Amino acid sequence: xxxxxxxxxxxxxxxxxxxxxxxxxxxxxxxxxxxxxxxxxxxxxxxxxxxxxxxxxxxxxxxxxxxxxxxxxxxxxxxxxxxxxxxxxxxxxxxxxxxxxxxxxxxxxxxxxxxxxxxxxxxxxxxxxxxxxxxxxxxxxxxxxxxxxxxxxxxxxxxxxxxxxxxxxxxxxxxxxxxxxxxxxxxxxxxxxxxxxxxxxxxxxxxxxxxxxxxxxxxxxxxxxxxxxxxxxxxxxxxxxxxxxxxxxxxxxxxxxxxxxxxxxxxxxxxxxxxxxxxxxxxxxxxxxxxxxxxxxxxxxxxxxxxxxxxxxxxxxxxxxxxxxxxxxxxxxxxxxxxxxxxxxxxxxxxxxxxxxx
Amino acid sequence: xxxxxxxxxxxxxxxxxxxxxxxxxxxxxxxxxxxxxxxxxxxxxxxxxxxxxxxxxxxxxxxxxxxxxxxxxxxxxxxxxxxxxxxxxxxxxxxxxxxxxxxxxxxxxxxxxxxxxxxxxxxxxxxxxxxxxxxxxxxxxxxxxxxxxxxxxxxxxxxxxxxxxxxxxxxxxxxxxxxxxxxxxxxxxxxxxxxxxxxxxxxxxxxxxxxxxxxxxxxxxxxxxxxxxxxxxxxxxxxxxxxxxxxxxxxxxxxxxxxxxxxxxxxxxxxxxxxxxxxxxxxx
Amino acid sequence: xxxxxxxxxxxxxxxxxxxxxxxxxxxxxxxxxxxxxxxxxxxxxxxxxxxxxxxxxxxxxxxxxxxxxxxxxxxxxxxxxxxxxxxxxxxxxxxxxxxxxxxxxxxxxxxxxxxxxxxxxxxxxxxxxxxxxxxxxxxxxxxxxxxxxxxxxxxxxxxxxxxxxxxxxxxxxxxxxxxxxxxxxxxxxxxxxxxxxxxxxxxxxxxxxxxxxxxxxxxxxxxxxxxxxxxxxxxxxxxxxxxxxxxxxxxxxxxxxxxxxxxxxxxxx
Ligand SMILES: Nc1ncnc2c1ncn2[C@@H]1O[C@H](COP(=O)(O)OP(=O)(O)OP(=O)(O)O)[C@@H](O)[C@H]1O
Ligand SMILES: [Mg+2]
Numbered sequence: 001x002x003x004x005x006x007x008x009x010x011x012x013x014x015x016x017x018x019x020x021x022x023x024x025x026x027x028x029x030x031x032x033x034x035x036x037x038x039x040x041x042x043x044x045x046x047x048x049x050x051x052x053x054x055x056x057x058x059x060x061x062x063x064x065x066x067x068x069x070x071x072x073x074x075x076x077x078x079x080x081x082x083x084x085x086x087x088x089x090x091x092x093x094x095x096x097x098x099x100x101x102x103x104x105x106x107x108x109x110x111x112x113x114x115x116x117x118x119x120x121x122x123x124x125x126x127x128x129x130x131x132x133x134x135x136x137x138x139x140x141x142x143x144x145x146x147x148x149x150x151x152x153x154x155x156x157x158x159x160x161x162x163x164x165x166x167x168x169x170x171x172x173x174x175x176x177x178x179x180x181x182x183x184x185x186x187x188x189x190x191x192x193x194x195x196x197x198x199x200x201x202x203x204x205x206x207x208x209x210x211x212x213x214x215x216x217x218x219x220x221x222x223x224x225x226x227x228x229x230x231x232x233x234x235x236x237x238x239x240x241x242x243x244x245x246x247x248x249x250x251x252x253x254x255x256x257x258x259x260x261x262x263x264x265x266x267x268x269x270x271x272x273x274x275x276x277x278x279x280x281x282x283x284x285x286x287x288x289x290x291x292x293x294x295x296x297x298x299x300x301x302x303x304x305x306x307x308x309x310x311x312x313x314x315x316x317x318x319x320x321x322x323x324x325x326x327x328x329x330x331x332x333x334x335x336x337x338x339x340x341x342x343x344x345x346x347x348x349x350x351x352x353x354x355x356x357x358x
Numbered sequence: 359x360x361x362x363x364x365x366x367x368x369x370x371x372x373x374x375x376x377x378x379x380x381x382x383x384x385x386x387x388x389x390x391x392x393x394x395x396x397x398x399x400x401x402x403x404x405x406x407x408x409x410x411x412x413x414x415x416x417x418x419x420x421x422x423x424x425x426x427x428x429x430x431x432x433x434x435x436x437x438x439x440x441x442x443x444x445x446x447x448x449x450x451x452x453x454x455x456x457x458x459x460x461x462x463x464x465x466x467x468x469x470x471x472x473x474x475x476x477x478x479x480x481x482x483x484x485x486x487x488x489x490x491x492x493x494x495x496x497x498x499x500x501x502x503x504x505x506x507x508x509x510x511x512x513x514x515x516x517x518x519x520x521x522x523x524x525x526x527x528x529x530x531x532x533x534x535x536x537x538x539x540x541x542x543x544x545x546x547x548x549x550x551x552x553x554x555x556x557x558x559x560x561x562x563x564x565x566x567x568x569x570x571x572x573x574x575x576x577x578x579x580x581x582x583x584x585x586x587x588x589x590x591x592x593x594x595x596x597x598x599x600x601x602x603x604x605x606x607x608x609x610x611x612x613x614x615x616x617x618x619x620x621x622x623x624x625x626x627x628x629x630x631x632x633x634x635x636x637x638x639x640x641x642x
Numbered sequence: 643x644x645x646x647x648x649x650x651x652x653x654x655x656x657x658x659x660x661x662x663x664x665x666x667x668x669x670x671x672x673x674x675x676x677x678x679x680x681x682x683x684x685x686x687x688x689x690x691x692x693x694x695x696x697x698x699x700x701x702x703x704x705x706x707x708x709x710x711x712x713x714x715x716x717x718x719x720x721x722x723x724x725x726x727x728x729x730x731x732x733x734x735x736x737x738x739x740x741x742x743x744x745x746x747x748x749x750x751x752x753x754x755x756x757x758x759x760x761x762x763x764x765x766x767x768x769x770x771x772x773x774x775x776x777x778x779x780x781x782x783x784x785x786x787x788x789x790x791x792x793x794x795x796x797x798x799x800x801x802x803x804x805x806x807x808x809x810x811x812x813x814x815x816x817x818x819x820x821x822x823x824x825x826x827x828x829x830x831x832x833x834x835x836x837x838x839x840x841x842x843x844x845x846x847x848x849x850x851x852x853x854x855x856x857x858x859x860x861x862x863x864x865x866x867x868x869x870x871x872x873x874x875x876x877x878x879x880x881x882x883x884x885x886x887x888x889x890x891x892x893x894x895x896x897x898x899x900x901x902x903x904x905x906x907x908x909x910x911x
């Protein structure tokens with residue numbers, strides 16, 4: 001593989017005694033779109049600020065295209081950054097905002113105007129050059145910020161929650177727009193968000209962060225379907241988690257004892273007696289008859305049915321009294337009523353075992 | 359604050375503040391400290407003998423003329439604080455709550471006296487209150503009185519003049535505290551059945567109490583050290599600390615008493631400041 | 643909703659505005675008296691007093707005040723900018739102390755600051771500085787808090803990310819200051835300068851002690867003339883000296899957009 005566009009090596013940043021970034025390793029391949037996803041305060045912005053050079057690391061290394069940059073000031077790092085509040089220069093026109101980076105690089109005047117026009121066209125803002133930032137809508141500001149970051153042809157793009165100030169519809173529109181622009185330009189990108197929807201739809205890989213560390217990194221499907229920890233499982237989508245104990249190992253699968261009943265699932269490398277967590281996504285839980293022979297089937301009582309339009313969320317009580325949730329397509333074929341007792345089942349390959357006890 | 363370079367440069371702030379700080383040290387801090395110590399030194403006119411004494415304070419606090427001036431100063435300060443709050447609260451409340459398109463103009467108008475020297479503002483009161491002034495000629499013309507009233511010089515006139523001069527400070531302080539009040543708190547009270555007046559008395563007023571206290575103390579602090587208004591609207595019988603300081607320092611050339619009186623003013627102001635920030639701290 | 647209390651409030655507010663503006667309007671009216679006494683309502687009509695206000699006796703202190711206030715404003719801004727940057731952008735040992743002594747003159751009685759300066763200059767043998775130089779020093783001290791706070795507020799109001807964005811786009815620290823920071827805080831700098839000017843121009847408590855004949859601001863000149871009576875000339879002069887800050891604010895408000903600062907800055911008083 002070519003030299004990674006960005007490589008973080010045991011990066012640490014402390015504020016006082018609190019480590020906001022606590023030993024992060026991350027490599028972003030050229031052209032790759034990596035998302036840092038995590039709850040508020042987990043250190044996403046701090047990581048981005050370290051990469052951009054606004055903060056100096058207390059430990060570890062940062063490489064951009066194979067070059068160590070920890071000691072380079074931000075203005076020599078050649079990164080395009082889009083800030084959460086866009087940080088447009090209020091005293092300059094849109095065109096001057098976009099031209100700023102080129103002026104700092106002493107690009108020739110004629111070339112500047114050509115490249116500014118090109119960048120504005122790229123973000124579909126032709127003709128807006130003479131406006132001031134305060135004469136633009138939120139979505140337009142966001143595009144100016146993007147154009148301003150891209151026009152300098154940076155080695156990579158850093159985006160700090162660029163969509164969080166937009167309303168829902170615009171946010172979804174900009175999602176697609178940013179991803180397709182990024183793919184077209186083939187520019188390596190680190191994108192920060194706490195919105196799992198954005199992370200799942202836009203990224204090549206997602207790094208889930210918690211307390212200054214990367215908890216798991218992988219493709220969206222891997223993060224969603226094979227979460228490494230209970231935290232990752234719980235942070236992305238909804239999930240049923242049942243504490244379990246490994247009873248016996250049978251080939252590629254294990255037999256588990258859970259308070260809700262016995263279960264089987266696929267997992268390697270655990271020994272009998274280990275405490276683990278059995279997880280099943282609600283959309284993989286089925287209710288009623290029709291379970292194949294190898295399915296895990298438990299008794300459950302319907303507590304409540306929540307109608308969400310296209311889907312029904314069925315809240316259940318398991319044998320031990322703990323609760324679970326199943327999600328069914330609202331195709332008109334299924335009817336559940338609160339209080340009814342039913343069979344809950346899932347195929348072992350739809351379950352995922354996390355090597356952490358509850 | 360994130361600095362714009364990866365490396366900290368601790369020398370920069372010192373370069374920025376060194377010169378201004380030295381200037382303030384020489385011409386503000388040292389003179390003020392000097393004044394405080396001079397108030398404990400015996401002096402003959404403007405020449406200090408260098409002998410430590412508390413006689414200056416004893417003189418100030420024992421002679422009836424000075425005693426009365428000190429009491430009058432604080433009395434006027436309290437009265438001014440009360441008048442400023444009573445007048446500025448309704449005005450501030452109106453300015454914060456009104457939806458009138460003139461709001462900006464009305465705010466500017468209520469603060470505009472700050473642009474005028476206190477002399478300009480006091481002059482108008484002299485015109486209104488003197489023997490041949492607007493009030494006396496009005497009352498005489500209406501036949502309510504047949505002899506002009508002696509409205510000047512008086513502590514009352516000084517109080518009115520100072521209240522007028524300091525009103526903008528009250529308006530600003532109370533507006534700030536009303537602005538900090540979430541309007542939904544008032545709406546909640548009203549939705550629970552309290553009328554406008556009840557809501558005001560039970561919710562708004564208590565929640566803006568810190569602003570009221572702050573405005574009062576600010577007006578009080580400025581009033582006790584004001585010179586021009588007492589000098590114009592008062593007379594020999596209504597001396598206050600500021601006018602006495604002026605005569606000690608410039609006419610009688612008794613710098614020892616002037617320093618001591620100045621020190622009393624200074625310490626009162628610092629005490630008020632500490633009181634204000636203690637009350638403000640409780641609010642936060 | 644019950645509108646009664648609101649109407650009552652509006653009436654009260656109207657009366658309060660009358661109280662605020664009355665004395666100033668009355669002073670203006672008095673300056674048109676036909677007689678040489680300050681009657682209100684004015685008796686007769688004459689522009690004589692306005693003419694007299696332009697006699698050298700008054701133009702000289704007026705010009706002196708203008709010059710003093712302008713110079714004070716420039717110096718207070720020149721040292722206020724670095725102070726505001728230091729307070730807003732850096733942590734350094736002694737910061738609290740330096741900030742306290744910078745803002746102190748705002749809170750301590752100006753009169754006391756004035757007599758302290760008078761006494762100090764006299765005792766160290768710089769009594770000959772009384773008048774122009776002492777006034778300049780004293781006015782810079784009492785006006786500095788206005789420029790420092792106004793500039794600090796505009797620095798604080800500027801999102802830090804704007805400077806980061808500039809650095810990220812390749813601007814070195816000096817370019818960031820020149821192309822981004824200064825242009826954005828320029829209205830704040832001008833507003834601070836205007837406040838310093840107005841505070842100096844309207845001051846009496848400091849000037850009272852350290853002015854000397856021939857080097858007196860207009861407020862001190864009016865004050866000492868009041869001892870001889872309240873001539874309508876003084877009313878005219880008062881109004882003239884009120885117009886100067888008013889014009890300044892109007893001009894600056896128009897060209898630099900400092901309008902918001904008047905409220906913000908004073909709001910923290
Ligand atoms: N300048 C600072 N000084 C002290 N602590 C800081 C500073 N900046 C961030 N922190 C702390 O570091 C931690 C990580 O902050 P960071 O801004 O990186 O979080 P984040 O993941 O971006 O959160 P959000 O999603 O809310 O933006 C937080 O606990 C925060 O309080
Ligand atoms: Mg963040």
